[in-house]
Amino acid sequence: MILKDVLNKLKDRQSRAQTLAEYNYKTALEDKQFYLIEKKFREYNLLYAKNPSEKILQELDKIKTERQACLDRLGLEISPLYNCKLCQDNGYKNGQLCSCVKKEVSLRIAELCGIPNNIKCSFESCDFDVFGNSQQRKLMIETYQKMKQYCAKFPDTNYNSIVFSGGTGTGKTYLISCIASELSYLGFDVFFTTAFGLNNILLKSHTANIDNKLEYIEPLINCDLLIIDDLGTEPLYRNVSAEYLYTIINERKINKRHTLISTNLGLDDILNRYGERIFSRLNNKADSLFLSFGGKDIRLDI
Numbered sequence: 001m002i003l004k005d006v007l008n009k010l011k012d013r014q015s016r017a018q019t020l021a022e023y024n025y026k027t028a029l030e031d032k033q034f035y036l037i038e039k040k041f042r043e044y045n046l047l048y049a050k051n052p053s054e055k056i057l058q059e060l061d062k063i064k065t066e067r068q069a070c071l072d073r074l075g076l077e078i079s080p081l082y083n084c085k086l087c088q089d090n091g092y093k094n095g096q097l098c099s100c101v102k103k104e105v106s107l108r109i110a111e112l113c114g115i116p117n118n119i120k121c122s123f124e125s126c127d128f129d130v131f132g133n134s135q136q137r138k139l140m141i142e143t144y145q146k147m148k149q150y151c152a153k154f155p156d157t158n159y160n161s162i163v164f165s166g167g168t169g170t171g172k173t174y175l176i177s178c179i180a181s182e183l184s185y186l187g188f189d190v191f192f193t194t195a196f197g198l199n200n201i202l203l204k205s206h207t208a209n210i211d212n213k214l215e216y217i218e219p220l221i222n223c224d225l226l227i228i229d230d231l232g233t234e235p236l237y238r239n240v241s242a243e244y245l246y247t248i249i250n251e252r253k254i255n256k257r258h259t260l261i262s263t264n265l266g267l268d269d270i271l272n273r274y275g276e277r278i279f280s281r282l283n284n285k286a287d288s289l290f291l292s293f294g295g296k297d298i299r300l301d302i
Contacts, residue, residue, distance in 0.1 A: 002112075002192060003184040006104045007091045014089035017080040025078040034070045041067055097185060105184045109177045112192045121177035123148050140171060143291060147175060151182040155224060155258060159289040161249070163270075163282050164262040166293025172262040176227055179260065183225055191223035195234040195263075202244040203237060217244070221251045224258065231263040232273060242274050249281050266292075 028034045044060045071078060082088040087098035106121050126144055128137050150157050164172040180190050193201070198220075205216035220226055226248070236242065252259050261282070263270070267290065271279040282288055 002105055002108055002180065002190045003101075003187065004189065006101055006108060006184075009104070010084075010089045010091045010101065013083055014080075017082050017089065021078055021080040024076040028071060028074055028076050028078060031070070031074055034067070034074065037063065037067050037070055097187070102181075102185055106181050109180045109184070109192065121174070121181045123151075123178050123182060126174075126178065143293075144175065144178070147179055148182070151179060151186070154183055154186070154188065155256070157258070159258075159287055160253060160256055161259045161282060161284075161288045162261070163288070163290045164260075164293060165264070165266055165290065167264060170293040172293050173229060176229060176260060176262055180225070180227055188224040189222075190225045190227065191219055192227045192229070193220075194229045195231045198228055198245075199234040199237065199241055202240050205244065206237075206240045217248065220248050221255075222257070226252060226257070226259045228259070228261045231261050232265040232269065236273070242278065245274065246277050246281070249278060253281060253287070 029038065041060075041063050044056060044063055048056045048060055080088070084098060084100040087093045087100060089100075091098055091101050109121050123144060128141055128144075150159075150162075164175065166172055176192075180192055184190050201216050201220065205213050208216065234241065249259060265273065267279070267283060270282060283290060
C-alpha cells in the first residue's frame with residue numbers, strides 16, 4: 001500500500017504538470033505573434049527532418065529563441081514542470097524505482113512510524129552507537145542483519161509471522177521502518193498500521209452493511225506484508241478486536257502472507273489479552289519468530 005500510494009501520488013503530480021503545460025500551450029496559441037512563430041517552428045522542424053542541413057538548423061535555432069521570448073512575454077511555460085527531473089514524476093528510471101520514490105517512501109514510513117523526518121529509515125542508515133550497552137549493541141546488530149536477510153529472501157522466508165517484543169524506545173519501531181522501506185523499494189505491497197488504527201478499521205468493518213464489510217478487511221488480508229505497530233495499546237472492543245485480529249492473522253498464515261507485529265507485551269501478556277488462538281498463531285515455532293528487545297530507552301541517550 002505504501003509504494004502504491006507513493007506511485008499514485010507521483011502519477012497525480014505528473015498529470016497535473018502535463019495538464020497545466022497543455023493549458024498554457026493552448027493559451028499561448030491565442031496570441032497572434034506566438035501562433036505565427038509556432039507555425040513557422042513546426043514547418044522548419046519538418047524541413048530539418050527531411051533535410052538536416054546546417055542552414056536549416058541555424059534558422060530553427062533562431063526561431064526557437066523568438067518562440068521562447070514570446071512565451072516569456074506571455075509569462076507561460078508550455079513544457080511540463082516535473083518535480084523530479086530524473087523520472088519526470090513517472091516513478092521509474094531505466095526500469096528501476098527512481099530515487100525520488102525511495103525518498104517519498106522513506107518519508108511516508110517515517111511519518112507513519114512517528115519518526116522525525118530528518119532520520120532516514122533504511123538498513124544502511126542505522127546508527128548502532130545509540131545503543132550505549134555493548135551487549136545490547138551486539139544483539140541489535142545481529143537482529144538487524146537477520147532482518148536484512150529476511151528482506152532479501154522475502155517472501156520465501158522461514159517465518160511468515162514475526163513479533164518484536166520490548167519496552168518503549170528499544171528500537172522496535174525503527175527496525176520496522178527499515179523493513180517496510182526495504183520491501184517497498186523492492187516493489188512489495190506493505191500495509192502499515194498502528195494497533196489503534198487497526199482497531200478503527202475493524203470497528204468500521206464490523207458496523208458496515210454486509211456488502212461493504214470486506215472492503216475494509218481485504219487490504220489487511222491480501223497485502224504482501226502487514227505491519228501492526230504497538231499491539232496492546234489499543235482498547236479491546238467486544239466481539240471485534242480479538243475476533244477480527246484472529247481472522248486476519250489466520251487467513252494470512254493460510255495464504256502464506258507475512259505479518260510483522262511490534263508490542264510492549266510479552267508472550268504471557270499476549271495470551272492473557274488476546275486468548276489462546278492468537279497466541280498459538282504468533283508463537284508457532286514452525287513458522288513464527290518472537291524476538292525480545294531488551295535494554296533501556298535508547299532515545300534517552302540521544
